[in-house]
């Protein structure tokens with residue numbers, strides 16, 4: 412009971428743990444989704460800033476160069492040169508952040524355009540140095556401006572490409588994350604179903620059988636209690652009857668001597684005598700039922716005991732026109748009380764005889780096999796008493812082992828109750844199969860003796 416309880420608690424604990432784990436995973440990945448999309452948005456914003464940065468710096472470069480051209484202040488030239496190197500470095504820094512080939516290609520073109528821009532500015536500076544352009548004159552700058560515009564256009568292209576790849580990446584991430592989310596939710600759902608199924612299985616295979624067993628054992632206990640009190644009552648009555656019966660029998664015996672042979676009185680006395688014998692038999696049955704003696708177990712050959720019973724009953728059977736045969740070729744050995752086992756067999760054979768109208772056959776058989784005894788699968792010998800009698804209706808089957816249940820005018824209804832009790836005390840079981848108008852087979856199931 413406690414082991415089952417422990418297992419149940421274990422099951423429940425495992426389910427809760429898995430549910431918690433999945434819940435945690437779901438929560439963590441949802442958090443991650445939010446984090447990721449925030450990050451992606453910020454990267455997108457950064458890519459706009461990239462374009463701004465590039466535009467601003469290029470304009471600064473242009474402006475420094477133009478100022479130098481017009482004013483010839485070496486500081487302006489210096490500023491242009493530093494700005495140019497910085498922007499060149501900045502372009503190189505961008506390369507690792509680009510993921511698509513399209514972006515890489517645009518960056519290559521930017522590099523080329525930047526070289527062209529450099530060439531254009533170098534030409535202009537050479538012309539200025541060669542004093543081909545007088546101060547204040549801005550002619551020749553338009554060629555630089557063309558290159559700078561081209562560069563700027565490319566920078567915008569790069570930003571577009573970058574954004575496009577980011578958008579694609581975001582969409583892909585969203586897709587895989589929502590797939591992940593779906594996966595988590597469906598596994599949660601699956602877990603719920605699994606839990607319900609498990610609960611169902613636990614109920615079906617563990618709780619329900621336990622409940623049924625409890626009901627069954629309650630019924631058995633109730634029956635045992637009833638039988639016990641019935642037994643006490645019956646034993647009391649039987650005991651009280653036994654003494655007067657002995658006295659009556661003794662008086663009959665002396666009286667019988669005074670009666671004339673062949674007289675009506677002697678005939679009456681014989682009938683009285685027979686009835687007294689029957690009463691004694693009943694009393695003996697009742698007493699045995701009420702106070703069953705403990706079996707004295709010895710090793711017995713199943714076949715031998717069947718043959719003994721046959722030899723004992725064969726003459727009586729022959730007279731009744733019933734064939735009694737033994738079908739025992741095995742060598743099963745049992746631990747049993749020979750007297751009690753024989754009594755059970757005789758009871759069963761007697762019932763078989765009673766069930767046969769006219770002629771018929773009774774077979775005593777020995778079989779071996781495995782059977783569940785006291786909840787354990789045990790190697791057993793089965794001693795069968797098979798008859799070709801009238802069989803039993805389901806009403807009779809239900810009450811078969813009840814003490815005092817009988818369908819016979821002269822029956823006590825104790826034969827099977829006693830038999831079942833004896834076999835129970837041997838650690839065995841009494842079973843039967845029956846078909847109305849075909850016959851009945853009773854089986855005495857007893858554990859095989861060890862060491863055979």
Ligand code: ADP
Nearest residue numbers: 762763766802817818822823824825826827851
């Ligand atoms: P009794 O023999 O005194 O009636 P039992 O306990 O031996 O009491 O049997 C109870 C009842 O079970 C019988 O009255 C009979 O109806 C039924 N019964 C037992 N054995 C057989 C059998 N082999 N074939 C048909 N009915 C049987």
Ligand code: MG
Nearest residue numbers: 758762826827
């Ligand atoms: Mg009987």
